[in-house]
Amino acid sequence: MGTPQILPNLRYQQNLDLGFGSEVVSRPGGEDLYRCIQCGTCSSTCPVSVYMQHTPRKIIAMTRAGFREDVLSSNTMWLCASCYSCTVECPKQIKITDIMYSLKRLAIREPRNARLPAPVLADEFMKSVAATGRSNETWTITWTWLRVRPLELLKQAWLGLRLWLKGRISIARHRMTGDRRSIRRLLKAAGTLAQDRGRG
Numbered sequence: 098m099g100t101p102q103i104l105p106n107l108r109y110q111q112n113l114d115l116g117f118g119s120e121v122v123s124r125p126g127g128e129d130l131y132r133c134i135q136c137g138t139c140s141s142t143c144p145v146s147v148y149m150q151h152t153p154r155k156i157i158a159m160t161r162a163g164f165r166e167d168v169l170s171s172n173t174m175w176l177c178a179s180c181y182s183c184t185v186e187c188p189k190q191i192k193i194t195d196i197m198y199s200l201k202r203l204a205i206r207e208p209r210n211a212r213l214p215a216p217v218l219a220d221e222f223m224k225s226v227a228a229t230g231r232s233n234e235t236w237t238i239t240w241t242w243l244r245v246r247p248l249e250l251l252k253q254a255w256l257g258l259r260l261w262l263k264g265r266i267s268i269a270r271h272r273m274t275g276d277r278r279s280i281r282r283l284l285k286a287a288g289t290l291a292q293d294r295g296r297g
């Protein structure tokens with residue numbers, strides 16, 4: 098029997114990234130990070146905070162303190178429903194939803210998240226939109242499972258086949274007819290493409 102983990106979240110200062118807060122502040126959406134007074138209004142307002150690994154107030158505190166790995170591997174920003182309740186109620190008018198977006202963009206780029214489903218799904222979605230101008234759900238899900246859990250894709254194949262036979266999903270890659278390059282330029286400018294390697 099293994100030794101019980103008494104202090105699961107113990108971190109030493111040498112393991113922190115003390116420049117993480119400044120990195121978030123320097124990116125679009127993260128500018129207000131250091132104006133937070135840690136009142137907790139956002140966490141009490143947030144309808145999904147009970148399901149988050151770290152509440153909105155805590156994720157801000159951890160970001161400022163340099164808990165880079167814990168923040169970028171958490172489910173907090175991926176559960177954010179972009180309802181803006183926190184932003185409306187914040188006494189400092191901090192756009193917490195934008196901070197969540199900023200953290201999402203960083204999480205997608207993080208090499209250690211290469212097999213975490215939510216960042217990979219977001220990355221594949223962005224690549225599909227960049228390449229075709231549209232969301233191609235079948236291929237987005239297929240590439241996500243291939244990158245995250247290839248064996249799971251085999252388990253899902255029968256379900257996918259039945260959905261396809263009933264006309265519920267399509268394997269065609271639909272493309273928008275307009276100027277796709279402008280969408281790609283827009284996504285690159287917004288910094289949402291993890292890598293410049295769309296799949297045609």
Ligand code: SF4
Pocket residue numbers: 132133134135136137138139140153154157186187188189190191193
């Ligand atoms: S409501 Fe605003 S000031 Fe209060 S903890 Fe949340 S972000 Fe910080």
Ligand code: SF4
Pocket residue numbers: 139142143144145146153176177178179180181182183184193194197
């Ligand atoms: S925008 Fe996100 S973090 Fe803010 S209250 Fe809504 S779900 Fe919670």
